[in-house]
Amino acid sequence: MRALGVLDGLLQSQRGDLFPWVPVLFGIGIGLFFSLRVEPGLAHYLWGTGMASAALAMLWRGDRQDAVVFLGWILLLVALGFATAGLRAHTVEAPVLQYRSYGAVEGRVIAIDRSARDRLRITLDQPFLDRNSPDQTPARVRLSLPDGARVPRIGDRVMTTAHLMPPQGPVEPHGFDFRRHAWFQQLGAVGYTRVPVLIVSHGPRDLPVEQLRQRLSTGIRSQMPVATGGFASAITTGDRSAIPRAALEALRASNLAHLLAISGLHMGLLAGVVFGGLRLLLALAPAIAQRLDTKKVAAVGALLTASAYLLLSGMQVASTRAYIMVAMMLVAVLLDRRALSLRVVALAAMVILLLRPESLLSPGFQMSFAATTALIVIFGGLRDRLTPSSPRWLRMVAGVVLSSLIAGLATAPFGAAHFNMISHYGLLANVLAVPVMGALVVPAAVLALCLAPVGAAWAGLALMDLGISWILFVANWVAALDGAQGAVTMPPASVLPLMAFGGLLLGLWRGRLRLLGVPVLIGGALIWYGSPRPEVLVAPNGGIVGVLTAEGRALSRAKGHGYAAERWAENDGSLQTQKEDAQLWPLIAGPEASGKSVTAYLAASDQRLTHVIGKAAAEAMTECTAGEVIISAKSVAPIGDCLVFDADALNRLGSVQMDAEGRWISVQDVVGTRLWSRDPETSQSSP
Known part of the structure; x- marks a missing residue:
């Protein structure tokens, strides 16, 4: 009971600020669903029902102590998150091709x-x-x-x-x-x-x-150069299919790729431009301004524009989150009330997780809400400490620099974990590009839309071209700087949840206990830094093998199976190409290596690894020795006490790896048997 008393005291200190934790608890339930290695059965859902029943009992009897009510809400929200993810997984169930x-x-x-x-x-x-x-x-x-x-x-x-x-x-x-x-x-x-x-x-x-999205995208690109037209269609309709690869790589290297995603920046700028423009136009007509509340009329116009923009954007996670937040603030204007920003963020997260619980695992969801939450928390804390004595232009520059720094730091762990890259000059690029996005590109897009009915959209598109050209110039310039990008290794599965919790504790909790988020963040970073990469990696089809060396990951083939080779290099935190990594193989290869069968000696585990390449080599593989590991994209049946990963085994197990202790782990061991991982017989031919 003493523990409940302590918890009750903590909750009293957080009264009025607990709602942002609702999507966090709901997300924990979703995370539990996706972490299972077996598809939830009756026992799991009975367990969830029991949790929900216990939660309701606590809520019913918790009128005398907030701690009991809080524990009830924890159980209920976690159970609901688990059930929502399960329902979604079964609702979208559809046939999957069972063969090549x-x-x-x-x-x-x-x-x-x-x-x-x-x-x-x-x-x-x-x-x-x-x-x-x-x-x-x-x-x-x-x-x-x-x-x-x-x-x-x-x-x-x-x-x-x-x-x-x-x-x-x-x-x-x-x-x-x-x-x-x-x-x-x-x-x-x-x-x-x-x-x-x-x-x-x-x-x-x-x-x-x-179809409207495609017509608008085609129309925009037809009146603009290739590079800027592809960028313009991406930020107006969400269509990225026409962006040249070189431009996309430069935007990623300079940390400006977020400008392509229709998110809070675009939605907020668009709603702000429309809101301010309508109020100005209405103010120019005194007869109308004296009879109508122009502020509320402008809010309705901005809300309708944002709704149309959401549909055109394809309703992705970032645009949906931004729309909900903008809509809540505009509705608050209509109701003469002030919107609570963190509550709006939490509400947006709940809506997305209810509709698409799988979004919790996506980089878009994680980075979008990390940046938004950090910006609201930090700027909210600074709002009462800043004075308007500084020049307006200086405050604007400081705002851009600070917001870019905050968003960059908040999203850095998620971006590095998912994409294995860090942009070292991202702050510089954002300071030079984001103001142009807000001051020129978005207003020009609104102008082009307004002039389109009279056939003068070209004027707005010309201004967009100027602004986008500058953004692409900045992206290419920053990407070309020495050391513009750095590579990082893929973290263990526990790191991102741990760091996310540390960040949430820092941002959402009030009082000194929030400082516990610092050691949690540091602990996640240390786990990430100290996590070793697999000694050996085998592709799902057995077509290529990678062995970790001091110089990088040696690959058994210089060509082919490029997707696996590229992903391995990214996860290793390496910038080397497949051809460069293949040149490392002779350093570990045995004297019997040939064009059809290559061998590597694994000193750490005292094993000999033989990668059998081609049908003829597979047919010739009739014998093996103890301690040997045979890997083949074809079926083999060697005689001897060896470990075999051939086509039949890999179809069942998926890709495999060997850790530093010499243990072999497969995808099947990690993922288990879920709705999406029931192994199709990919080795079969079409009936």
């Missing part, structure tokens, strides 16, 4: 984007796959198109012949699980085509928003 195939594909185009390798991609729904029964046909299929392919329109029904496969698992046991990502997008097959895509029919107007 080549054949006719037909479907309706619902999305167009670009891959990480700058290949144009289309996503099809209502697909027809050759020799597939309707009940086994995926809900959606994504195809990469050949260079120079004709780009269809949204809503067109197209057909082609394509190589298809199920969504693939992680390239290493603790890596990004594309299967899980695809599951929640109902993406049941991915692949590529090397032949033209034929348009069967132009679809009806049953995708009005998507």
Whole structure:
């Protein structure tokens, strides 16, 4: 009971400031759901029901002590988060292709984007796959198109012949699980085509928003240069398919890629420009200004504009969060009330987690809310300490520098963990580019929209071109500086939750206990810094092997299987190319290495690793010795006391790794058997 008394005292000190913890507790339940290695069954949901029942009992009997009520809310919110994630996972369930195939594909185009390798991609729904029964046909299929392919329109029904496969698992046991990502997008097959895509029919107007987005994007790009046009279409419609890869890489290297995401910056600037512009126009008409509350009329206009912008943006996590916050503030204007910023952020987080609980795992959600929460907390603390005695221009510059620094520090751990890169001159780039975004690019976009009905949108687009040209110039200049980018290793799974909790404790808790967030953050950073990378990595299909050396990760092949090689290099915190890493293999190779079978000696575990390359080498692999590890993309059956990771084993286990103690761990060991990780028989051929 004494513990409850202490907790009750702590809660009394936080009265009025506990609502921001609601999405945190809800998110813990979601995180528990995704951390399981087995799909939740009756026992798990009975456990959740028991938690909810205990929580309700505490809430019912907790009228005399806040601590009991608080514990009840903790149990209830965690249970609800767990149940919401489970419901969402089953609601989006759709067939997944169970084999690799080549054949006719037909479907309706619902999305167009670009891959990480700058290949144009289309996503099809209502697909027809050759020799597939309707009940086994995926809900959606994504195809990469050949260079120079004709780009269809949204809503067109197209057909082609394509190589298809199920969504693939992680390239290493603790890596990004594309299967899980695809599951929640109902993406049941991915692949590529090397032949033209034929348009069967132009679809009806049953995708009005998507078709409008494509028309606007095409119209903008047709009146602007390639680089700036792609940027402009990205920030107005969310369509990034036309951004040149060189420009995108420069924006990422200079930490300006966030300008492409329709987020709080864009939504806030747009709503602010429309709100201020409407109030100014109404003020110029005294007859109207004397009869109407121009402030509320402007708020309605800004709210309608923000709503339209949300639809055009594709309703991504960042834009949805920004819209909710802007809408809440505009509604507060209509109701003559003041919005509480942290409450609005918490409400936005709850709405997104209720609709898309899987967003909790995405970098967009994590970075968006980390930056917003940090900015509100720090600027809220500074608001009462700053005086308006300084010149206005100096305060504006200081605001831009400080906001860029705060947002950069808040998002740095998440960006580094997900993308393995840090931009060393990101603050400089943001100080030079963000003011131009707010003062020129966004107002010019609004001007272009207003002038479009009279055919004069070109004037606004010309101004946008000037502003975007400057932003791209800054991005290229900063990216070209020596040491502009640094690489970091992939952290263990525990690091980001630990650092997020430390940051939340610092930002949301009132009183001295918030300082406990500092050692929590430091502890997460130390775990990250001290975590070793796997000694050996084997690709999911056994096509390439990587062995860690003092000079980097030696690769068994200099060409092919580039996706796995690139991801391994990123996760190792290395900037070397696959060809450079392959040159390290001879340093660890045995004398029997050949073009078809390469060997490496693992000194740390006293094992000999043989990577069998090609069908002929696999057929010749009939014997092995004790302590030898055989890896092959084909099926092999050597005689001897050795460990074999061949096509059959890897189809079942996924990619595998060996840690510093010589233990072998597979994706199956880490991920387990979930809805999205039930292993398709990728080695089978099409029926």
